[in-house]
Amino acid sequence: MTAIAQIRRNDQPIYLDYQATTPLDPRVLEAMMPYFTYKFGNPGSRSHSYGWEAEEGVEKARGQVAKLIGADEKEVIFTSGATESNNLAIKGVAEFYKDRRNHIVTTVTEHKCVLDTCRHLEQQGFDVTYLPVQKNGLVDLEQLRAAVTDKTVLVSIMAVNNEIGVIQPLAEIGAICREKGAFFHTDAAQAAGKIALDVEAMKIDLMSISGHKIYGPKGIGALYVRRRPRVRLVAMIVGGGQERGFRSGTLPTPLCVGLGEAAEICSSEMVAEAERLTRLRDRMLKGLNAKLPEIYVNGDLDRRIPGNLNISFAHVEGESLMMGIKNLSVSSGSACTSASLEPSYVLRALGVEEEMAHTSLRIGLGRFTTEHEVDSAVDELAHHVTKLRAMSPLWEMSQEGIDIKSIEWAAH
Amino acid sequence: MSAAFTYLDHNATSPLRPAAFDAMVEVLKAGGNPSSVHRTGRRARATVDAARRQVAALVGALPTEVVFTSGGTEANNLVLAGSRSRRVIVSAVEHDSVRLARVGAEIAPVDGNGVVDLSALERLLAASAEPALVSVMFANNETGVLQPIAEVARLAHAVGALVHCDAVQGAGRARVDLHGLGVDYLSLSAHKLGGSSGVGALIVRGGVPLSPDRRGGGQEANRRAGTENVAGIAGFGVAAEAANGGLDVVALRDQLETSLMEIARGARIFGTGAPRICNTTCVSMPGVKAETQVMALDLAGVGVSAGAACSSGKVQHSSVLTAMGVPPAEAETAIRISLGWNTRAADIERLIAAWRDLYIRVAHSDIGRARAA
Numbered sequence: 001m002t003a004i005a006q007i008r009r010n011d012q013p014i015y016l017d018y019q020a021t022t023p024l025d026p027r028v029l030e031a032m033m034p035y036f037t038y039k040f041g042n043p044g045s046r047s048h049s050y051g052w053e054a055e056e057g058v059e060k061a062r063g064q065v066a067k068l069i070g071a072d073e074k075e076v077i078f079t080s081g082a083t084e085s086n087n088l089a090i091k092g093v094a095e096f097y098k099d100r101r102n103h104i105v106t107t108v109t110e111h112k113c114v115l116d117t118c119r120h121l122e123q124q125g126f127d128v129t130y131l132p133v134q135k136n137g138l139v140d141l142e143q144l145r146a147a148v149t150d151k152t153v154l155v156s157i158m159a160v161n162n163e164i165g166v167i168q169p170l171a172e173i174g175a176i177c178r179e180k181g182a183f184f185h186t187d188a189a190q191a192a193g194k195i196a197l198d199v200e201a202m203k204i205d206l207m208s209i210s211g212h213k214i215y216g217p218k219g220i221g222a223l224y225v226r227r228r229p230r231v232r233l234v235a236m237i238v239g240g241g242q243e244r245g246f247r248s249g250t251l252p253t254p255l256c257v258g259l260g261e262a263a264e265i266c267s268s269e270m271v272a273e274a275e276r277l278t279r280l281r282d283r284m285l286k287g288l289n290a291k292l293p294e295i296y297v298n299g300d301l302d303r304r305i306p307g308n309l310n311i312s313f314a315h316v317e318g319e320s321l322m323m324g325i326k327n328l329s330v331s332s333g334s335a336c337t338s339a340s341l342e343p344s345y346v347l348r349a350l351g352v353e354e355e356m357a358h359t360s361l362r363i364g365l366g367r368f369t370t371e372h373e374v375d376s377a378v379d380e381l382a383h384h385v386t387k388l389r390a391m392s393p394l395w396e397m398s399q400e401g402i403d404i405k406s407i408e409w410a411a412h
Numbered sequence: 413m414s415a416a417f418t419y420l421d422h423n424a425t426s427p428l429r430p431a432a433f434d435a436m437v438e439v440l441k442a443g444g445n446p447s448s449v450h451r452t453g454r455r456a457r458a459t460v461d462a463a464r465r466q467v468a469a470l471v472g473a474l475p476t477e478v479v480f481t482s483g484g485t486e487a488n489n490l491v492l493a494g495s496r497s498r499r500v501i502v503s504a505v506e507h508d509s510v511r512l513a514r515v516g517a518e519i520a521p522v523d524g525n526g527v528v529d530l531s532a533l534e535r536l537l538a539a540s541a542e543p544a545l546v547s548v549m550f551a552n553n554e555t556g557v558l559q560p561i562a563e564v565a566r567l568a569h570a571v572g573a574l575v576h577c578d579a580v581q582g583a584g585r586a587r588v589d590l591h592g593l594g595v596d597y598l599s600l601s602a603h604k605l606g607g608s609s610g611v612g613a614l615i616v617r618g619g620v621p622l623s624p625d626r627r628g629g630g631q632e633a634n635r636r637a638g639t640e641n642v643a644g645i646a647g648f649g650v651a652a653e654a655a656n657g658g659l660d661v662v663a664l665r666d667q668l669e670t671s672l673m674e675i676a677r678g679a680r681i682f683g684t685g686a687p688r689i690c691n692t693t694c695v696s697m698p699g700v701k702a703e704t705q706v707m708a709l710d711l712a713g714v715g716v717s718a719g720a721a722c723s724s725g726k727v728q729h730s731s732v733l734t735a736m737g738v739p740p741a742e743a744e745t746a747i748r749i750s751l752g753w754n755t756r757a758a759d760i761e762r763l764i765a766a767w768r769d770l771y772i773r774v775a776h777s778d779i780g781r782a783r784a785a
Contacts, residue, residue, distance in 0.1 A: 013451050020453070021445035021639065029440055036433055036608065041715075042425035047706035048715030050419060080482030080610070083638035087626040113628030113637055120627050212639060217440065219482060219610045219641025236493075236625060239485040239509025248509060249485035250425065250603065252610025252644070322450070329450040 013329045014373045018364030019162050025215035031261035035254035043251045054253040061260025065222050068263040070198035077243045078256050081221040082189035083113045085208035089185045090117045092233030093154050101153035103127045108349045136300035137166035145176050152182040159191030163346040164299030165308025174203030189213050193266030194305045205231050216262030220255035277306035280365050280374050287378035309363040312356045315395040316388045324384035331362050418714045418759040422752030423553050429606035429654050432647035439643040446640050456642050463649025470652040472589040479614045479635045484580035484601030485509040487614035491576050491597045494623040499544035503528045504735035510547050525686035526557040526736045537571050544573040550582030554732045556692025557683040565594035584655030596620045606753050607651035611644035661751040662690040664760050671764045676771045691751040700774050702747050712766035716749045
């Protein structure tokens with residue numbers, strides 16, 4: 001990890017929401033700058049040097065993204081982001097092969113854009129199996145094996161969960177899919193650049209990547225589409241025929257270059273950064289455990305990316321806690337659904353009770369998180385949790401040994 | 413790239429306006445996901461909201477009528493592919509992202525100037541009781557020819573059809589007004605008016621239906637899922653505001669066209685019989701392939717194009733000129749010159765000089781002698 005000065009100004013809250021979005025790495029911004037200014041050409045322009053120069057930038061970036069996941073650069077398509085990549089992968093494959101196979105397997109803890117796409121396909125007549133997950137958030141491989149049939153065209157299972165950070169057994173899933181002749185798509189928005197990914201070793205056929213989750217810009221993502229054996233797709237966006245017809249639209253050169261640079265930095269710094277983040281996360285968990293009783297980590301702690309914690313603070317309402325910790329930018333779950341007050345469907349799928357799901361916070365650590373920030377966050381969390389618990393009759397009762405579930409509430 | 417290069421391919425992409433660049437860099441440094449409820453997220457949300465007002469103001473729409481997309485192509489696909497109308501009618505000179513978005517779309521023909529034939533459109537509309545979606549562009553990307561959008565909208569609405577206008581090449585250059593035009597949907601692109609590539613918008617008039625083409629986090633009031641390109645959107649807003657007065661290049665364009673016609677015998681500017689947008693010239697140099705011209709001009713330090721940028725890598729005839737009835741041999745000699753917010757008189761003079769040099773060289777070469785024979 002290169003030494004980078006803390007990029008947060010002191011008057012800003014401590015950012016601990018790295019699964020929602022990551023700050024742009026200053027080195028990425030620097031790489032993008034020429035393409036925002038004097039290298040402004042349209043990479044589709046073949047008639048002048050502005051166009052060639054832009055195309056060169058885009059193609060270099062394509063190679064950088066490919067390298068991060070062990071792919072060939074011809075297998076990388078730029079999209080506007082992981083939501084589009086997920087939509088394109090699932091809908092595109094389903095529609096292309098619908099006459100031969102019409103069954104899709106996914107899990108209940110996928111990102112909303114995967115689940116909503118699958119639901120949409122169900123309305124179109126496809127069959128979808130939503131596999132449950134185990135208590136630790138991981139898919140049961142035997143259940144998966146049983147679910148995949150000769151009608152299954154696609155298995156879509158995320159590499160890393162956006163709320164609890166658990167890492168699915170990708171190589172094992174890939175092997176099952178290959179054996180059964182189904183394509184394997186993985187939403188790697190939260191995984192790319194954080195854990196080692198290899199599309200060959202893991203037998204991955206399609207992979208979604210997001211720019212702004214790996215310290216790159218928003219508005220750009222990629223979809224890996226395997227060429228051997230070839231995976232075919234129906235395009236969602238047609239027009240000028242860019243991206244070999246898979247995705248039309250002027251390529252946003254600065255954003256492509258930013259994604260490429262972000263991928264390059266991840267490739268070279270991932271291992272050291274993972275070690276550093278693991279230390280910081282352990283420090284945070286140890287600090288919280290030392291100051292607060294009855295806190296529970298949701299999801300497997302070992303098979304998890306280093307930069308994520310998801311903790312239930314018993315008897316503390318998550319929203320009230322978030323109101324209290326004004327100096328911390330954390331979330332109570334996925335950013336896309338964070339405006340809703342419903343408990344997280346991911347935690348519910350793990351079997352976390354509704355009361356506990358309501359008390360959870362997602363804490364995301366990342367490249368610019370410092371030890372000092374971790375310590376401040378521990379202090380602030382401990383202070384507010386203790387304060388809220390002191391005001392909570394439920395906490396008082398539980399401390400007195402009363403089983404809250406046994407209470408019969410008076411009607412009012 | 414040396415600053416001395418003259419860029420006259422604004423219909424492919426325009427350089428970023430300095431004010432938009434500044435706004436984007438600030439936002440890129442600030443970060444934040446607009447869907448997050450904490451302070452960092454709320455600040456990003458405020459940035460998107462401010463830009464939404466600026467983009468709405470550019471086309472006389474309400475902020476709630478703006479759906480940010482990844483660009484003009486996505487906006488066109490969103491409205492056409494997602495439309496519930498079972499009939500889609502598009503003009504013969506639409507951009508590929510409109511022409512190809514809907515399989516089985518009916519084609520409204522254009523006249524020799526590339527203007528949609530209104531009586532043919534009226535007949536198409538009357539041919540079936542099924543309400544249609546009609547898509548006609550504001551200004552053509554290759555010729556700059558303006559379409560009679562208000563008339564199209566009047567005809568279409570009279571029979572209950574919806575109207576989409578791809579205003580990617582119009583907005584920020586000429587006045588594009590949602591209600592003045594009377595259309596239901598408008599597509600916009602940021603990078604054609606001095607914003608960044610990777611962002612655009614679909615304007616959806618209040619109360620008009622729209623089926624999202626992608627599923628996900630419910631952004632853009634459930635009309636377009638995916639984390640917003642906050643910096644791109646901020647730059648779009650600033651560029652839209654800067655472009656709100658339109659482009660003032662008509663005098664330069666006229667000077668350019670007068671000079672080109674004086675230089676080359678038999679040269680032709682396409683679409684002159686119809687109103688055109690102020691920045692686009694599509695001109696032929698007899699006997700000289702467009703590829704030869706653009707290469708020679710590039711060597712002389714002037715960037716223009718042989719057609720639409722997205723398809724300019726492919727060797728094929730311009731479907732626009734073909735639809736206008738231009739013979740293929742002549743269409744092959746047409747180049748597109750497009751001016752923008754930073755075009756100066758010196759740029760035009762340089763192009764004229766380079767074009768003159770090329771013409772003189774060719775006139776004394778085998779091609780020229782063969783033509784003379």
